[in-house]
Amino acid sequence: MSNTVKIIPFGGVRENGKNMYAVQIHDDIYILDCGLKYPENELLGIDIVIPDFSYLIENKEKIVGVFLTHGHADAIGALPYFLKEINVPVFGSEMTIALAKITVNDDPKLKKFNNFHVVDEKKEIDFGDVSVSFFKTTHTIPETLGVVLSCQEGQVVYTGDFKFDQTATESYATDFGRLAQIGSKKVIALLSDSANAENPERSSNETDIADSMAETIKYHDGRIIVASVASNILRIQQVIDAAIESDRKVVLTGHDLEKIVNTAIKLNKLNIPDDNLIVPLNKLEKLDPEKTIILETGKMGEPIKALQKMASKNKGSLRIQNGDLVVIATNPSHAMETTFAKTKDMLYRAGAEVKSISDRGNATGHASQDDLQLMLNLIKPEFLIPIQGEYRLLAAHRELAKQVGLNDNQIFIASKGDVLEYKDGEMFQGKGIEVGNTMIDGIGVGDIGNIVLRDRKILSEDGVFVAVVTIDRKKKIIIKEPKITSKGFVYVKASRDLIQESAELVKNAVQANLDNKEFDWGHLKQDVRDKLGKFLYDQTKRRPVILPVIMEVNQHHKKTKKVSKKKNENE
Template identity: 60%
Template sequence: MSKINIIPLAGVRENGKNMYVLEVDENIFVLDAGLKYPENELLGIDVVIPDFTYLVENKERVAGVFLTHGHADAIGALPYFLAEVDVPVFGSELTIELAKLNVENYPETKNFQEFHVVDENTEIDFGTVEISFFKTTHTIPESLGIQVKTEDGSIVYTGDFKFDQGAIPMYATDYARLANIGASGVLALLSDSSNAENPAQVASEREIAEEVAEVIASWEGRIIVASVASNLARIQQVLKAAWRVNRKVVMSGVDLERIVRTAIRLGKIEVPDEKMFITYKEMKQYADNEILILETGRMGEPIKSLQRMANGQHKNISIQEGDLVYIVTTPSIAMETAVAKAEDIVYRAGGIVKMINENLRVSGHANPNDLKLMLNLLKPQFLIPVQGEYRQLLAHVELAQEIGIDEKRTYITRRGDVLSYDKRTNRFIPNSSVPADNVMIDGLGVGDIGNIVLRDRKILSEDGILVAVTTISRREKKIISKPQVTSRGFVYQRTSRDILKESSKIVEEVLEKHLDKSDFEWGMLKQDIRDHLARYLFEQTKRRPVILPVIMEGTPKRK
């Protein structure tokens, strides 16, 4: 009998940041290492990654990282993880090439080389565990699900998937393989839940391709297509449609250029003629109806780039009268406000906005019928819904009940929960937890931004800052320079001189009180200044700015 633990380090009760840990006996297998882009309240944060503490503490037991596909929610955290845990990485050819781009761009992992290409025919023997893969359909080629065979049955992780009966071979699901896995005995299924609560039928990729081709063919002016850089299915459709109507394509965005060039090199994107790509400088040689600009923006996020284009702040392109902005990605709930603002700005600049989801339900994730089909094919004893917020995980559980899976055999987990399999009772038992906080990346800083810093940033963004600067002599118990009080983002100084003068007096009074004490402490002095100023400023303005006392020690000038 094997010892089996399943630990979702991330990717449950949230969208993105997928990372699941499977412990079998002494080996640890890591399934995906993704990130997520921050929501609006995470001011200044670039990306959010999982907490690797448990894996770092047990690094000698980690057998490897197994990747399902090449999107950021599956591979984005890989460089940060490999910087702390040096283990082999397994994935399909395209997934590995995209992972390499991420890893090579991170200074601490640029020399990492232990990548291993696998496919649906690969089997890797780890003694009591055998890992194999199966083809799934997603918006990027070579997406794979993962089967981990143990003595007690298989643990299956679907990764991102949907079922599309009309998918071309490069994207097609291997239904026969899924049925065989189900027949061999599945102990637990970790399944994508991102679209579990939406009963609408998702459009097939053929329908989407027809829609994209029609829109591009019917427009007479310049077209700016906004897409996520790693949605290669959509980019392929756009390139084909542009070629049919003799439009030249300008790729805008470093991420896009690298990803598309990699996919073309590997034969995952078909380009009729490389001459269809032109540079920004060459755009002037062509009429507007011969140009298509493919925009992804920084980190594959196109919406902010569109705003810069519309505001005239983009370094290469400005939206002009007669432009069509065609958004071919479905924005997340967190991005809906930003999309609405971008749309308004584009119209003001003279452009027109069209979104692909106006006529079609577009998603790369399984709808309720797909999820039930996956459950029927695999016939798992236990379901652990992953990849979704709580309501989506719950919807997935309810779908499982519809096809006869007992609610007691489903588990809605929290990040860090440890589910231990007890063969005697044939149950997974939540018996402990491991660290699983959000780790925030800001510039080159990894995990050095916490709740206190975020709180201060929020206050700064809402109420501004007030700085009080003065110099004292502790030895002579004197204030050498009168406190100077300034503010930024709090009050307009010219019209609030009385408030600033009174604030200066308050600082002076607090300083004198502390200088008279025999047990002078810098920390207590600064905190006392903050407390007194905070009370006064709130009484006068009903605002709570960040208060920064700057107190220097000097020597009085002798006459």
């Protein structure tokens, strides 16, 4: 039996979201979180991005289970795709498991999956050579847990998303005593949240955020729209409390949000004293705008695109109206800042006033620089692996760690697929594995690759140019002159000379291939692409996607068929 501990990130490093880490202790693999991320601008048309499970599928007999830290999409969103490939138990707090069930059981193929196990900070699970325990942390969703894997070599500690907030209520409070207890024993490695590592400002406590939310809502006379992540239970509670204080009704905009809210109410994680406080969407028109808060979370809990649709008047009855106040109760990732700014501009153009919780401080669910250093001092790890963030955030975390006594050799900024091995008191980077991204587009899982994305990018920038030609290969003649159509490249009616020259070029290229004794379909199409591509670039300095459509007919086909039929009749 190998006495090494291996840590392999499958996501969550050098990117925002998509947290998933495999820890291999001896011959068993423990999966920490199984999240997704929402696509950035260059992923045209992609709905979500999940980790590449190829290596784990090949080694599925070694996987012990999936251990979840919290119920946000960046920790549980990829579970349905993972469980369809690898049937293993899933562990998490009561709230996390309830949200994981919603995510998993929405998939028709997983309706019968029920291998869920509720744990808490007092639970320790014995897997023979390894025991798994948990500790309470503070995030924007109740019952968030960190994970500790204990073995003969020491402990591997995974914080998940966390921050420290002295005003946090019981369901959100960090157990500092437990952190100190973990740090009193040997900790091999700490995998620690870096999402806020670049921000020198202390995180705002949630009491101040709640007061700010209530004040913002109380002093607006018109309709209010609050945009939040669907699974941010803490923020939803703050909206509900503000609604009660200002005597308003709350309208939930989507079925997914209703399921999450109902689940949280059932588990006593949302306090709604008045049953009439929440109103269904179909009764929105009957409400006085001055007594209404619309809680908008968007598809899959991502509210920014939903706000864009409301601003562009494309979201059914939910359209921005003059005098609306839009409160954006979510912080955009660094990759989404441009989209965030564009969205605010669209909302203003539509007649709304826009406020954001980030306007009054560092409203975040992630650790401040002081928090990260305090976590290091409590846990006292031999090695630090910064996670959850783009490279500059991981690098900022490294600098913070050096300030509290760690050196460069104790800090590993990993990439997806890196294998960090711990053996005989040393950690080093072993032979890595191939780990890419799996892109989800509609019902397609992983069928969109770099080539398709490249074509989509070209289509979005330079359009498509289609040349249709009909030939008779046996007679080596062109039956119909090339027909040229263009979408997103040039306006055909205003570019007649270009179109005519293109048609002539296609005609010559096709005829040249027909006259060639070694005729080849692939060569013909590539020849048309090459000649047309060079010509169009010379004329326009643009490179559209070129689609040659070559149709073949046999002019004698019908006549031959008739002769054959007549011959049969004579027989």
